Amino acid sequence: MAYVIGVDLGTSAVKVLLVDQHGEVRGEWTESYPLYQPHSGYSEQRPDDWVEKTIIALRRVWETAGVSPESIVGLSFSGQMHGLVLLDGDGNVVRNAILWNDTRTTEECRDIEEKVGRDRLLSIAKNEALEGFTLPKLLWVKRHEPELYERARVFLLPKDYVRFRLTGHMAMDVSDAAGTLLFDIETKTWSEAIAQAVGVDLSLCPPLVEATACVGTLRPEVAEQTGLPASVKVFAGGADNACGAIGAGILAEGRMLSSIGTSGVVLAYEQSGEKDFAGKVHYFNHAEPSAYYIMGVTLAAGYSFDWWKRTFAEDVPFAEIVQRAAASPVGANGLLFTPYLVGERTPYADADIRGSFIGVDSRQTKWDFARAVMEGITFSLNESVEIIKASGKTIDSVVSIGGGAKSAEWLQIQADIFGLPVEKLKNEQGPGLGAAMIAACGVGWFESLKQCADVFKQVEAVVEPRPDAAAKYKELFAIYRQVYPHTKELAKRLKAFRP
Structure with missing residues (x-):
């Protein structure tokens, strides 16, 4: 029997699922990490905590399930949306990540509305300027921590940073990019119009891929730490809500x-x-x-x-x-x-x-x-x-x-x-199952996510109004x-x- 892994990087913990070809969850492991709230309205995490805990969970999930790590052929990710991770030219974290539920950026939201224009913003990004999105956080760092902003060479979202550390490949999938407020929803490209209006250099934006794209395999040192074979195929994965939708x-x-x-x-x-x-x-x-x-x-x-x-x-x-x-x-x-x-x-x-x-x-x-x-x-x-x-x-x-x-x-x-x-x-596993389904399609078990859902999704009961x-x-x-x-x-x- 072959298996795939879905990694769900949540706000309070990372949850890893081991799933077989029939959609049965054969193992799961959760590792929590701290949340830092230095001021009212602030919500931050340390990105390397995500990496350390994900590596632990990847090893524990196959060990506790009692399966051979050689039978694991693919993995993918689901992740908390909008969180800002800034990296320098060497790929090192510049500051703690600012999370989706951080509300310090009201002033930056008003600036975006003024400089871009509400109607123009809605026509491109399809969403209003809200405190939760990534662009206001980027502008907050630019205004309040200019020395850190100058050090930054690229920004990633939480799961994309973890995937970068596991594979060495830097990219962002379009379902997560859609929540940054810098993304053109229809053309699936970074928006030059928005970036120019607010004074952000598009060189800070990472390469874009589809959620189903294969982005490489595990780095040798990560394979050794997790016990997984270096040949495991890694797929980009998606935003937690998009992956939750797939799983459901x-x-x-x-x-x-x-x-x-x-x-x-x-x-x-x-x-x-x-x-x-x-x-x-x-x-x-x-x-x-x-x-x-x-x-x-x-x-x-x-x-x-x-x-x-x-x-x-x-x-x-x-x-x-x-x-x-x-x-x-x-x-x-x-x-x-x-x-x-x-x-x-x-x-x-x-x-x-x-x-x-x-x-x-x-x-x-x-x-x-x-x-x-x-x-x-x-x-x-x-x-x-x-x-x-x-x-x-x-x-x-x-x-x-x-x-x-x-x-x-x-x-x-x-x-x-x-x-x-x-x-x-019957077996509700939320975004983690959706991530596993992306991996299942990626390794060739199914021709489409819909075909996979027809097998993996099982309804236990229907409640009528x-x-x-x-x-x-x-x-x-x-x-x-x-x-x-x-x-x-x-x-x-x-x-x-x-x-």
């Missing part, structure tokens, strides 16, 4: 993904790169060549649930919280929650907004609050669903992955709020959508009192 089979029209991790994502397949969503949702190149995807993001999805748990029910297991919350009725006895704990991305693009509980009543219990948090996260995702539907796209079903797929109760809430059937996968609950949620959603416009100015005034 979002490779045709009518399919949508709902992913609740630290952040939350709603993602729909799109064949054309010519549509205009006016920046209301993200519009990126897919990891499948010649395809695209539309995406809405809730910055604090699972993070909101984790915050509530550690603050109010630290010792209560996740499963028990969800069960107790499910005993609360639809609408949590008149309580609404907006999950804006760290600002919001879709559809408001507001770094200053913060969360709210609306309708607090003395008769409510903490389990009502737990249900309100679950519903509020899902309402936020539904804002993106409604934008996608309004574009004229038909959505037939939703595949749920991440924390929202771990309980029957949350799956039902999603089905009722979205008003769509929700699929739970309940008409009565769906009708109630429709009313509640209309109320939910009024909370942001009534609290945004209050949140800005409270900013001065936050740590």
